[in-house]
Amino acid sequence: MKLNSHPTGRHFLQIPGPSPVPDRILRAISLPTIDHRGPEFGELGLRVLAGLRQVFDTRHPVVIYPASGTGAWEAALANTMSPGDALLMYETGHFASLWKTMAERLSLRPEFLGLPGAEGWRHGVDAEAIERRLRADTGHALKAVCVVHNETSTGVTSDIAAVRRAIDAAGHPALLMVDTISGLASADYRHDEWGIDVSISGSQKGLMLPPGISFNALSPKALEANKRAKLPRSFWNWDEIVEMNKTGYWPYTPNTNLLYGLAESLEMLLDEGLANVFARHRRWAEGVRTAVRAWGLPIQCADPALYSPVLTGVITPEGVDADRVRRLIHERFDLSLGTGLGKVKGRMFRIGHLGDSNDLTLLATLAGCEMGLKLAGVALAGSGVQAAMDFFSAHPQRGALRAAA
Amino acid sequence: MKLNSHPTGRHFLQIPGPSPVPDRILRAISLPTIDHRGPEFGELGLRVLAGLRQVFDTRHPVVIYPASGTGAWEAALANTMSPGDALLMYETGHFASLWKTMAERLSLRPEFLGLPGAEGWRHGVDAEAIERRLRADTGHALKAVCVVHNETSTGVTSDIAAVRRAIDAAGHPALLMVDTISGLASADYRHDEWGIDVSISGSQKGLMLPPGISFNALSPKALEANKRAKLPRSFWNWDEIVEMNKTGYWPYTPNTNLLYGLAESLEMLLDEGLANVFARHRRWAEGVRTAVRAWGLPIQCADPALYSPVLTGVITPEGVDADRVRRLIHERFDLSLGTGLGKVKGRMFRIGHLGDSNDLTLLATLAGCEMGLKLAGVALAGSGVQAAMDFFSAHPQRGALRAAA
């Protein structure tokens, strides 16, 4: 099978997910499939579930679906809502919009807050707007507040703790559901401390796995809501899974080989220490943004406090089709970048700085972007690669060099 | 990671799925993940979709879900039914029963035909009973007939063409939905010729892949029904997937690395030729049944015309806990067998004869069973291993030895 149309060299996969998968994980997922009802499997199951609770920073159950991330979105809604339920969602970008569309398809009635137009996609969730809306909902018709932690389409994060405070300040009983598909295991995330009821995530971002498994982290309140929720569901149902997970098994066939990879991923992340993992991504992100600033191109995220540690959206000048630039970069330099989605299609591209990357990977990525932008005729203010080299040189990564074990 | 608690040697995974995965496929799924929006991916997508159509023997769309097989069951129902719809299902065993339970959870009203008690699980679908029931349904309240092609819990197949004829004879408009999760790519299957509206299958059986992707093969009539079906759905929705598949892409992140494996699997199966694949499984199955008969133990499937080419259910004598035998075999001989499920729990075990197996693998499996049965104190009429050796010696596999290419 030919997976790279270029003659030699490793492809640079610098999209904001699927992220580059470490060799250790690729080898792990190629081990022979075992019996999902046998004794070794229970051991594996308990191990990955315990590790995931550490990554979500929760003492409550985490559900693993043998399905990709979009499924975990549906699971969060289907497990807690009844037909016709109203939701408060917040438009931070394309994925927030897709989640809203999904809610509508599932017969729910999402209400969409957010700033208008493409400019709205440059900002995070406005917690005060949420508080205002919840205060107005005196009848408690809104059953959940749904926000995206790290909007993969824009590179804008949102302050989830602030959303929690807003709900509490409004004294509103709505569930708080958070999509951290691309935030988990790259950006700081605290399921319990931030009072999240359902966290949604996937394998192919910070966990550095191929796509194919996804997660719901739950709160006791979410589990209560599950009992009353009337949306028809079977595959996504939490109750049976949570029950069987107590012994490390699943009610139906799990994705065995990706669970091998998950065990490896969790070992890597927890060995490094989550605080180090987060610091690593923040440093990478600042290095990449330093380059973008040197080019003189605007960063999609307009609020520096909300810069994503996972990806950076780069806005191309008026008249430059960002997708044409991306295609040229792919053809000439074997580098995949993220496309502009929805309202920003053709107006920006996204650089992923997550997964199995390092300073040189990111400098190669920036070099590919810089050459491609120039070849596409974009006038750049300066060399982003040079700026990023200066940044990475001046700011060594703490703990970059592990002591030989 | 330790995936085998025994000191050395390959584990024998002879459950009726997940089946033993060939090394070629394990290597393929460990290749680096690529961009699911990039040009190589579209090529891969078109290739696997074309290959799957050959395996389902259909000219119509096949949908691939990044979810395990249970999801494809839900997809078949969710895409074609509306809340409260009545279904005619047929109890051939545990998986037919689980599908019915799923239908209930999805707010449908399944009606369950079938023979009573555990004895009922030894037979296939009674097409005449279906015809009678459909003729009685003059108001066409029944929206679908749902049957299992190869019941994984029993090793009994059903005559799907006969079910089609029954529906036609009754002049009934119900859809025909067939679970061929463990039948596809091992037993003869003809989606178009047999007039099936929705075929459901998964990766971890005849396709010899790890679990994690699953399939719906469709008919034009099913696609029509999809437009009117009112069950809330989003992840499972056919329309967007079928549309995007035309260029080899998916609306949301597919399970990239299992698709690498699928491409390899399809190449292996189509190179061998499906007729040869089916003949290979029939021969293996007869070899295994020869052994069971020599032991003097009853085969779960009571109708020789319906013996499964994929697995054989072996009934243990009264008073012998089949699961105790299975555990003993696992501990002493590093061999995984399928457990008795539901109504036959503790009363039988299942031998898988599918996937990356050969004569010696199956003889080793039979040796493990025979030693374990004896160690468990079961009196055997004779040596099943000896009988199977005689059978395999006397019946060479056609095309067993490929000409050196």
Add this chain to the structure above:
Amino acid sequence: MKLNSHPTGRHFLQIPGPSPVPDRILRAISLPTIDHRGPEFGELGLRVLAGLRQVFDTRHPVVIYPASGTGAWEAALANTMSPGDALLMYETGHFASLWKTMAERLSLRPEFLGLPGAEGWRHGVDAEAIERRLRADTGHALKAVCVVHNETSTGVTSDIAAVRRAIDAAGHPALLMVDTISGLASADYRHDEWGIDVSISGSQKGLMLPPGISFNALSPKALEANKRAKLPRSFWNWDEIVEMNKTGYWPYTPNTNLLYGLAESLEMLLDEGLANVFARHRRWAEGVRTAVRAWGLPIQCADPALYSPVLTGVITPEGVDADRVRRLIHERFDLSLGTGLGKVKGRMFRIGHLGDSNDLTLLATLAGCEMGLKLAGVALAGSGVQAAMDFFSAHPQRGALRAAA
């Protein structure tokens, strides 16, 4: 690449080496190659050298060659001998004979002890004959005694401690050189305790690696001899290697990826415990011999005290071409057996019971042999498979079931 001309199932590689390689090791050797001069490499080098000393049971240097086993034979001679030197070698079989031929090619003058004819290949080294010969060599013209620990061509071991005692009893200064290519890590071996000067081994037998690296374990006396030895040599020279190995490096490019596999192999063997490893092989061997006896066929090794724990030679009846049987077994049952070599060509075949094997692997192997022998028209006294099943059932492997860690 097609590495198996049969349609499905894992090939049974039951030759006495290369042995079946565990999946863990195959995955390890596929990790990316690193700089053999970088810091990680030194760590790897020190680890594998320390582990090898445990396996050879020595406190002295072990040299690893980036060359297959035949090279380690040449290294032992080239490092210790001068042109025209006389050696005492002992003909236990084909490999002893090949080593003698090599000595001649290297301009040495080997003298070959041993019993005459093919019958001689059914016995081990006669230590008394060696003692007699050494006592007669009053001028100490013989510079070394060279024997094979586990003769791979016959399945006969030799009592190395007895050879040491014979040399000592004769008060002779000759070096003791022992080929344990197929004995190491399967049969008990004690480089220091048995007073061996040069032990020769390879990767593709008890260490369960692919072929490609080989070993010389040394004694201080061998290192002394090295200083005076005049055979031209460079690649094989111990001195530079031993010196650089102190920091974990090699003077020229080592076989990096096989060293990854060696690290994994050593971890597996030492975790299991060498005493358990030896007991495991002895039990397997007895199971296989039980089968051969049941067939009524003679075992190549005529002395039960010297049965190899690694392989068993099976003599076919007069008039039966053993190689025709082997080919038939390969074609029909995808099982590779060892051929008869040299004096026993066509008269016997060899069953390997080493490497990544277990009871069921060996029963499958015996089933393949039994079916093949019958198909070739050989009249068997009884069922070897049945006898081996009885043996394995009656004699559980100690420590077969590891506690879940």
Add this chain to the structure above:
Amino acid sequence: MKLNSHPTGRHFLQIPGPSPVPDRILRAISLPTIDHRGPEFGELGLRVLAGLRQVFDTRHPVVIYPASGTGAWEAALANTMSPGDALLMYETGHFASLWKTMAERLSLRPEFLGLPGAEGWRHGVDAEAIERRLRADTGHALKAVCVVHNETSTGVTSDIAAVRRAIDAAGHPALLMVDTISGLASADYRHDEWGIDVSISGSQKGLMLPPGISFNALSPKALEANKRAKLPRSFWNWDEIVEMNKTGYWPYTPNTNLLYGLAESLEMLLDEGLANVFARHRRWAEGVRTAVRAWGLPIQCADPALYSPVLTGVITPEGVDADRVRRLIHERFDLSLGTGLGKVKGRMFRIGHLGDSNDLTLLATLAGCEMGLKLAGVALAGSGVQAAMDFFSAHPQRGALRAAA
């Protein structure tokens, strides 16, 4: 096993061999080891031998050793020389010097031509000097002329065809032996056309394999010389290998798993076309040299006509310890560079531009060098990364983008 002391990201292995190994090859070498006497093996053997002849551009035998490259050096000498034979060797750098030392150890009498001092290592072979020396050798005491095609320690190539013309012009019968360990499959090489008698190469450079196998390509004249050569040898002996290779087998155990990798490598190289492979390396080399020039640092190779397409030696300014720079780069940027060897130790470092690389890999490498040089306090004239980006942008690789197959 931990093979990288940095937390994440792929290590950049930009030493002049072992080169970065493509994933396809790493997967291939992890396939289960097969019987080296079985029918599949013969097929594999014939295939790789045929492919190698294409890569060496010869119709004569190529010998594959299950040993690393240094062994192939010894093989070339041991197969053609007799004790005390005189050789004419040429000092182009460290590896030429090591080969000479080897010749001495093998009891040969090499004579070393070359320019004096470290400056001598900046030039290629002086064919006229060879011609003069051969003309003076009227008694034909010199049995061979030994030169290095691509000196790995300096990045200087030599004009092999000119050496051939020099020998012919002198009418001298000496054999021409050429070390193309790091030249083969990266730089143009023509064993037959250039009249080479023995070509020596290895796996871990242009063939993009891990180290562990090596090659001798022969001429009929070399095979004749082999018959008269008296150096003791056995493992290295050509005759038996060449004879058995006719059916695809080897006299002793070959390095099976690296041969899997070799089959994959040959398929990749021949599919791309050797002319494209050579052009690709030339372009990479010019890009790297453009960077070095921009830094204002001297290139080790003083003759532009002899620049190596495989590696570039970079001379650090007086007072700067090149190894300290290398270590800093390794620690900070996870990039391995080649050290200065022998006469140029501490005075230069080497950048490998071969194997599984591409423009972005090389730009990352140059970025690592540039940052490290600056951090080490080296004043650079300008940005090499910028210069290389400009070069790679302005000179697209011909055939860089394969048509989708």
